[in-house]
Amino acid sequence: MIAIIDYGMGNLRSVEKALQKVGAEVVVSRDPDDVRRADRIVLPGVGAFGDAMANLEKRGLVEVIKSEVAAGKPFLGICLGLDLLFEESDEHGLHKGLGLLPGRVELLPTELKIPQIGWNQVSIRKESALLEGIPDGSSFYFVHSYAVVPREESDILCLTDYGCSFVSAVERGNIAAFQFHPEKSSSLGLNILRNFSS
Template sequence: MIAIVDYGAGNIKSLQIALTTLSIESTLTRDETVIRDSNAIILPGVGAFQDAMHQLRSDNLDKILQEQAAAGKPILGICLGMQLFYETSNEGGLSTGLGLIKGKIERINANVKVPHMGWNTLQIRRNKHITTNIPDQTYVYFVHSYYATDIDNDDLIATSQHGENIPALVQHNNIIGMQFHPEKSGDVGMQLIKNFWEMVS
């Protein structure tokens, strides 16, 4: 079972539908015991970094996520959920994240359209299980104004070009982040979710 962390920020319904379509059991929860007992965790998210971290801390979910990450449980972060994995963000002023992956979150360069919204291609940089049956230059769906920078190159799995190379898919051991929305990315997104579940099971 996958625990979807409920902290008031997310496109939850479409994610739940995608998991159900793939016959993957999931539950939306903020219950610490349910999260600990799950096989894997998804941290979704749409909204502002500071607000999201404040809510996670208020519910003690930051500590649970850090604990479960250290225990080796597979955790997938989607969009804002991926950004929360990093050390800091300058969205709305400097604030600290979960610190599960090295790097920081900064605003996309104003020389290009912000937010980065719509379909864009993935450039696969490194083949991992998460990229199984995912062709290079395939399209996925983005909606974001901030991106990860100063990251460890070994964590970078795929990028997308939007003025510069945007980290689109990252993995640090058991922690996987997708800057795009797999649940809105058609067959490619479904394959990515399936790949994540296969890593779990």
């Protein structure tokens, strides 16, 4: 069973449907007990970083995410769920994140249009079971204005070019997260979700 964490940040229906499509059993929940019982955790979300942390705290989800991840449960962050893994963000004022990975979240340092909306390629920087079957240079669907800046180079899984090079995926042990939306990235996106589910 995969728990998709519902904390009032955007529509979770597409993530749920995509995981079901690849054969996973899912529960969409805001209940910390469901997160504890699940074998795997997905943290999706779109919206503002500060609101997201406030909602996670209000629902008692910060502690359970930290403890389950520390216990080794596979964790997948998507978009805002990637950003929240880091220590802090300067999106509309300074906000503390979950701090599961060292680094910060910053506005994309690009001259191009913000938000970046559309399909862009990833350059794969290290081996990952999650990216099995994904050719280097594949395109995925992005919608974002901010990007993560990990302090440890070894956490970087993918880089993407948008008038600047930014980190489009990270992985460390049981923690993985993507800036793009696998649930909206057609068959290659579903491939990543299948790799995560099995």
